[in-house]
Amino acid sequence: MIYSYGFANYFGFKEGAEVSFELNSRVPKDVSFNREVATILGVKGANGAGKTNLLKGLGFLLDFCAYSFRRDVSEFIKADPYFDSQEPSDFYIDFKSGDYRYTYELGVSTKEVHYERLFRKSIKLVEGKSKGRKVCVFERKFNKIVKRLDEISEIDVISLRENASLISTAHNYNFSSSSRLLKDVFNFFSMHISNVIYTGMNDFAQDLDSIHKVSEFYNRVPEAFDFVKDMIKKSDLGISDIEIHENQNEKGEKYYYPLFRHEIANDYHFLTIFDQSSGTKSLYVKLQKYWYVLTLGGTLILDEFDLNCHPFMLPKLLELFESPESNKLNSQFIFTSHITEVLDKLTKFRTYIVNKENNESFCYRLDEIPGDLLRHGRPISPIYNEGKIGGVPKL
Structure with missing residues (x-):
């Protein structure tokens, strides 16, 4: 402290x-x-x-x-x-x-x-x-x-x-x-976790590689994923659930990615993270840092x-x-x-x-x-x- x-x-x-x-x-x-x-x-x-x-x-x-x-x-x-x-x-x-x-x-x-x-x-x-x-x-x-x-x-x-x-x-x-x-x-x-480096702010990336790494973490640590889902559902009125899915790239390497569930009337649709608002994308990546510091x-x-x-x-x-x-x-x-x-x-x-x-x-x-x-x-x-x-x- x-x-x-x-x-x-x-x-x-x-x-x-x-x-x-x-x-x-x-x-x-x-x-x-x-x-x-x-x-x-x-x-x-x-x-x-x-x-x-x-x-x-x-x-x-x-x-x-x-x-x-x-x-x-x-x-x-x-x-x-x-x-x-x-x-x-x-x-x-x-x-x-x-x-x-x-x-x-x-x-x-x-x-x-x-x-x-x-x-x-x-x-x-x-x-x-x-x-x-x-x-x-x-x-x-x-x-x-x-x-x-x-x-x-x-x-x-x-x-x-x-x-x-x-x-x-x-x-x-x-x-x-x-x-x-x-x-x-x-x-x-x-x-400690910081987004400030020698040259100034280095915002936690929302590129594909970062999203895959964060998704792999959430898949491995369900408590963290539950925390993130709860926060995102409270902040984004269109999302009712998030699922982590697994796939392989051309080299046969595993990677993980999220799908966001949106309910419409009596039906629902899953959309990728790139279909979400910039605020939701940011929270999906950054909330891992919040959970990590609060937990450890x-x-x-x-x-x-x-x-x-x-x-x-x-x-x-x-x-x-x-x-x-x-x-x-x-x-x-x-x-x-x-x-x-x-x-x-x-x-x-x-x-x-x-x-x-x-x-x-x-x-x-x-x-x-x-x-x-x-x-x-x-x-x-x-x-x-x-x-x-x-x-x-x-x-």
Whole structure:
């Protein structure tokens, strides 16, 4: 579970950005659902303000810590500094895994890791009080480990790479006696799905190959398919059922595809996915990602999550992460949206605004705005449309 994350000197954010999921005791129960950390967080702002980069920073951090060792030794680190800055880009994330709360810090240029640090503190309660103190798990300076706990002494034999994190490297060394600590931390970073890459949004493809892969997954995992069918039937008034069918291509290889049942009077017809609306096609592919994160835990990061979806459908998707019944693992969902009405669902406690001045991006959570302009229970969208809280284009 993520408490907060941030970065500085990264793309358009010169001085940096801090994004907090934390909810204090003053947050109403119909927003917090008795959680100390939000499970949904929305980002609004004008085109070019830096919304995608705010998500990209989180996606980069999670991906780098989990998978950077798999990349080619000569591949550059995909973290661009602010314009022509020669200083490293700095990142941090504060998160919980198991019985510990961790803080991870990273400084990188496009060529190498400058520093990497991990701290932890026990969050077990003993007689109502927090146990333990914050300790340094390891500290790395360039390609040298300068500090580490005894319980991860196996990392002493690691040959660090300039373009890979210690966490990713240690995981791929596959130590026979690898500590639980490093496994838990790696698992946290690996449990994420994002449609934001180095170059921006990469929408989950709806091409034939992607449809076949998703259909094969649904055929193999009926619980996921039931979830998807239920959501699509609620959103598309013409569909009464979906079936997965099997066929073979010219090479004799199996592939799977969906057929959508449409009832007409006392009869019915099956149509292919290419006969469906763009919204239905999008949901068919994307809902696999929702199911995966809700079922296994982790973080879903979606730029323009409202793409191809009717506005009335968006609250239903968000409620999947709000409800303790559908989100038993407290999985988290952070996204951008161009539909203003989503602000009224999020409230000021779960909305970030991104602005830009003199080509420098900055962000703030709406409950940071002082005064009573934004009162809980009153719609935010009219105030946003009037330009009173920022994040709108100057036309």
